[in-house]
Amino acid sequence: MRTNTVLISGASIAGPALAYWLHRHGYAVTVVERAPAIRPGGHAVDIRGVARDVCAAMGIMPQITRDRxxxxxxxxxxxxxxxxxxxxxxxxxxxxxxxxYEILRGDLAHILHEATRADAEYRFGDRITALSEGDDGVEVTFRSGRTERYDLVIGADGIHSGVRALAFGPEERFIRRLxxxxxxxxxxxxxxxxxxxxxxxxxxxxxxxxxxxxxxxxxxxxxxxxxxxxxxxxxxxxxxxxxxxxxxxxxxxxxxxxxxxxxTRPTSTSTSSGRCTWTGGAPAGxxxxxxxxxxxxxxxxxxxxxxxxxxxxxxxxxxxxxxxx
Ligand SMILES: Cc1cc2nc3c(=O)[nH]c(=O)nc-3n(C[C@H](O)[C@H](O)[C@H](O)COP(=O)(O)OP(=O)(O)OC[C@H]3O[C@@H](n4cnc5c(N)ncnc54)[C@H](O)[C@@H]3O)c2cc1C
Structure with a gap:
């Protein structure tokens, strides 16, 4: 049986976390990140409530406890x-x-990358420049010139998401300024x-x-x-x-x-249409x-x-x- 392929744009928090779970459910996952490596920096991310349950299920609470x-x-x-x-x-x-449990965004991104790098293909220093959706998948063009077809494309590339702009339109339609x-x-x-x-x-x-x-x-x-x-x-x-x-x-x-x-604050934390979807972003301004x-x-x-x-x-x-x- 053919393995479904998923392309995730963005290797911060949402991207690697999603890569982990999609791999666990049998998908072949590629993650493309614009930066040349996992980006350091950022402020603290709270690990509470359902986030803590998810991190525990992923087995990464020891690393979070170490680095918090x-x-x-x-x-x-x-x-x-x-x-x-x-x-x-x-x-x-x-x-x-x-x-x-609070951990700096960059430290959490490193933990998530470590937890998924063996099971997902990470491509740094590249990004999606065009999406064309057909009946049998999404044709993706990358800035590097490469063209590939995926069953599903997911934007986990932050508030100013490139995937959201390509798939759903200008960000002003999705951002509510506070x-x-x-x-x-x-x-x-x-x-x-x-x-x-x-x-x-x-x-x-x-x-x-x-x-x-x-x-x-x-x-x-x-x-x-x-x-x-x-x-x-x-x-x-x-x-x-x-x-x-x-x-x-x-x-x-x-x-x-x-x-x-x-x-700024996105008006929603996920948007879907056909084979393209966007998730993640900031919870508060x-x-x-x-x-x-x-x-x-x-x-x-x-x-x-x-x-x-x-x-x-x-x-x-x-x-x-x-x-x-
Ligand atoms: C001002 C502010 C305050 C915050 N305060 C808190 C807080 O107090 N507590 C808390 O828990 N959280 C806080 N957060 C939220 C937390 O930082 C985010 O929720 C979290 O980082 C979102 O993760 P993400 O993976 O969705 O996106 P991001 O962390 O934004 O990562 C997006 C990734 O996509 C990459 N990327 C971008 N464009 C492209 C592209 N075109 N192609 C490929 N890759 C791309 C970026 O390089 C980056 O690696 C705050 C966020 C902001 C902005």
Whole structure:
């Protein structure tokens, strides 16, 4: 019997995870990744709920436990760096903003690649440039010039997915902008900061800054702000840095000069049509919105604090908290 063939575009989290399960179910899997190797970098990915069940079923929890970041919680600091409030990892039964298992995206991608490289064919440094769907498969043209036919093509190539654009149309049809930008980047270590806490500083004008220590050399930083009608080209890093410098001028605390990664949010996490499908992407536009989404349903008693934060610091407009327990 002929083995069904699947082409997955993207070798980060969704791509290798899918490769694992499709191989287990008898498919011949090829993964094409635009970068020359598994990309390092990124912030922490939470391994909680069903994600933890899936990782356990894949047998990769020992590697995740080995490589996870050890974060005790999340704290707000004032301009002088004094803590004003805290959310320890144990809050909300370990399901709050800081999960029990958090691992840097690049480290998780390496673990998933290691778990699948023997069973799936990985091709780095190439990408899909054209898709033509017929009755007996999808003809795929690669940037390298190669042309091949697959039974199924899956886009696991992130928010700005190339497969989604080729198969379903311009990304503006699938992206809902939340009215905020978030820049994530690596910065020099800040040795005097607590290495076990993610520190966040709210700044009037819908801005906030966060730093999580990484190792003795580096820390991970985040800057968020309300867009207020401002737009910037997602591929123009120089323009992004200039905008950040303008928006955060005089912001204080540890707001550093930086490079950026902008946050948008797909309106869905999977899209299918015929033999092409797209999955993955980011669950939320920013940590600020994630914090609030996590805490909101449980926090009517904190309504005045949320209202103040929403008026002054939140980069995203949220409806008022429900007046329940
Ligand atoms: C701003 C932001 C904040 C986040 N915060 C959190 C958080 O707090 N907690 C959490 O758990 N998660 C968070 N995430 C989410 C997490 O990083 C993503 O959910 C996860 O990385 C998505 O994995 P993915 O495999 O779908 O896509 P991605 O990680 O985006 O990977 C896509 C891969 O496809 C490759 N690629 C792109 N285009 C092509 C192409 N044309 N051809 C071939 N390959 C291509 C890329 O090089 C990359 O390797 C955040 C994400 C963002 C953007």
């Amino acid at each position: 970041v050890h974060e005790e919680g999340f704290a707000w600091v004032d301009p002088a760096g004094r803590r004003t409030s805290e959310m320890p990892a144990s809050l909300f039964g370990g399901e709050g903003i800081v999960a029990e 009215g905020a930008y978030t820049a994530y980047f690596t910065m020099p270590a800040q040795p005097d900061l607590d290495p076990h806490w993610f520190l966040m500083h709210g700044i009037p004008g819908g801005r906030c800054a966060g730093i999580r220590p990484e190792n003795e050399h580096t820390a991970k930083a985040m800057l968020s702000f309300r867009a207020d009608g401002r737009t910037v080209d997602p591929r123009d890093v120089a323009a992004q840095k200039a905008l950040l410098a303008e928006v955060f001028a005089g912001a204080g605390w540890r707001v550093p000069p930086c490079s950026t990664r902008w946050g 920013s940590r600020c919105s994630a914090t609030r989404a996590t805490a909101r349903p449980r926090s009517a008693a904190w309504a005045p604090a949320w209202a103040w934060w929403g008026r002054t610091c939140s980069p995203v407009s949220w409806p008022a908290p429900a007046a329940t327990t």
